[in-house]
Amino acid sequence: MPEQLPNNFLAVLKQAEGFVAQEILPRSERMRHGEPLAALGAEVRAASKRVGFFYKTQPEAFGGAPAGALELTMLREYWASANSELTRFVFGPGPGILHEATGELASQFLKPVMAGEKRGAFGFTEPDNALRPTWAVLAKDELTLNGQKSYVTGGDTADFLSILVNVEDPTGAKLGTAMVVVDREADGVILDDTFTSMEGGGHAAFRFEAVKVPSWHMIGKLGEGMPRALANIGNVRLMVAAEAMGMSLWALGFLNQHLLAPHRTGGTLGDKEGVRLRYAELRIQAFAGRSVLYRAARRADGPDNSVNEVIAAKVFCTEVAGTIIDWAVQLVGGQALVVGHPLEALYRRVRALRLVEGANDLLRLNLAKGNLELGKGDL
Numbered sequence: 001m002p003e004q005l006p007n008n009f010l011a012v013l014k015q016a017e018g019f020v021a022q023e024i025l026p027r028s029e030r031m032r033h034g035e036p037l038a039a040l041g042a043e044v045r046a047a048s049k050r051v052g053f054f055y056k057t058q059p060e061a062f063g064g065a066p067a068g069a070l071e072l073t074m075l076r077e078y079w080a081s082a083n084s085e086l087t088r089f090v091f092g093p094g095p096g097i098l099h100e101a102t103g104e105l106a107s108q109f110l111k112p113v114m115a116g117e118k119r120g121a122f123g124f125t126e127p128d129n130a131l132r133p134t135w136a137v138l139a140k141d142e143l144t145l146n147g148q149k150s151y152v153t154g155g156d157t158a159d160f161l162s163i164l165v166n167v168e169d170p171t172g173a174k175l176g177t178a179m180v181v182v183d184r185e186a187d188g189v190i191l192d193d194t195f196t197s198m199e200g201g202g203h204a205a206f207r208f209e210a211v212k213v214p215s216w217h218m219i220g221k222l223g224e225g226m227p228r229a230l231a232n233i234g235n236v237r238l239m240v241a242a243e244a245m246g247m248s249l250w251a252l253g254f255l256n257q258h259l260l261a262p263h264r265t266g267g268t269l270g271d272k273e274g275v276r277l278r279y280a281e282l283r284i285q286a287f288a289g290r291s292v293l294y295r296a297a298r299r300a301d302g303p304d305n306s307v308n309e310v311i312a313a314k315v316f317c318t319e320v321a322g323t324i325i326d327w328a329v330q331l332v333g334g335q336a337l338v339v340g341h342p343l344e345a346l347y348r349r350v351r352a353l354r355l356v357e358g359a360n361d362l363l364r365l366n367l368a369k370g371n372l373e374l375g376k377g378d379l
């Protein structure tokens, strides 16, 4: 197996297997019988706090016991391979874009986020028809924001939005980009639309009309907005790659059972050579994807720059997972497309991964730039 984990990680994995068996799967069953996700999720969160998984994504300063990239990758892949909506309640909220917040920004936003009392959403993507990218005029200690964000996951129910803006002075002179925290209920924050994407995620589109925000709501320094936004997105890419491979493992496990079960033609589908060729190809792809994933995770834990390796993992693993789950649907046949079948849901979920946290072709362009112009990564 490509992961080749040290013994202490294997012990954590064993604990994770016990957690899924005792805390996740029975509740997934209860969910199938109609119990609400939120209540079951709260139970999972409480159980996760008891055994300590909850704290692995939280900084020590907030009582956390943060795990490194390899351990988190191993766990994220494993949670995803359980194919249950409930595993998203296992890890506690991380600081995300607020990780270096200090002063009032820390006390009013970061601390409540870490305590689970407030929730933020990330506003980066803009509509194609925007007249100009979201901007803010800085005068004295106040920003006045105008513009739009078109695809803010969880924005409708968030307490605040962290949005990327171009800042200028009152004469229109450019001062640079900034990530700015905006209270969801501030005057001039207008919810234009809410919508659901095919994997089930809830999103919102916002308009900002002369929204007044104190300048201490800027995360970091003026001019750091774009690099901070991209770094935040970058941190999530390894997570997406791990989820993609976990979903692939679940699909392959399901396929195994299907290929070994009796088929109406007599014997099993797995007896057929043509099916075996396809199946072997999927196993090869999963092996390759997981090798890339674990190599990138080890690199991310080391001292060297891992930007290009993590991009490679995000692109390769999400595309491999798309192929694996697509072929799992094909080999299971029409029943896999019946609404409510677990592969039907997985097929919808895996599609989003090639767009989120950087569309794959844009990441390919970033990788080329990193290699050709910036000398980043040994890839």
Ligand SMILES: Cc1cc2nc3c(=O)[nH]c(=O)nc-3n(C[C@H](O)[C@H](O)[C@H](O)COP(=O)(O)OP(=O)(O)OC[C@H]3O[C@@H](n4cnc5c(N)ncnc54)[C@H](O)[C@@H]3O)c2cc1C
Binding pocket: 121, 122, 123, 124, 125, 126, 151, 152, 153, 154, 197, 201, 352, 355, 356, 357, 358, 359, 360, 361, 362, 365
């Ligand atoms: C489930 C989901 C959740 C999301 N959550 C958030 C969120 O919380 N916050 C947020 O800000 N955004 C979010 N997004 C938006 C997401 O970041 C964007 O959809 C993504 O970055 C692509 O941007 P776009 O949709 O504007 O497409 P475009 O930028 O228009 O790109 C469309 C396609 O064109 C091609 N393309 C574009 N530019 C180039 C180029 N220069 N060279 C080559 N090819 C190119 C690529 O194939 C690309 O996929 C989410 C999207 C999804 C699907």
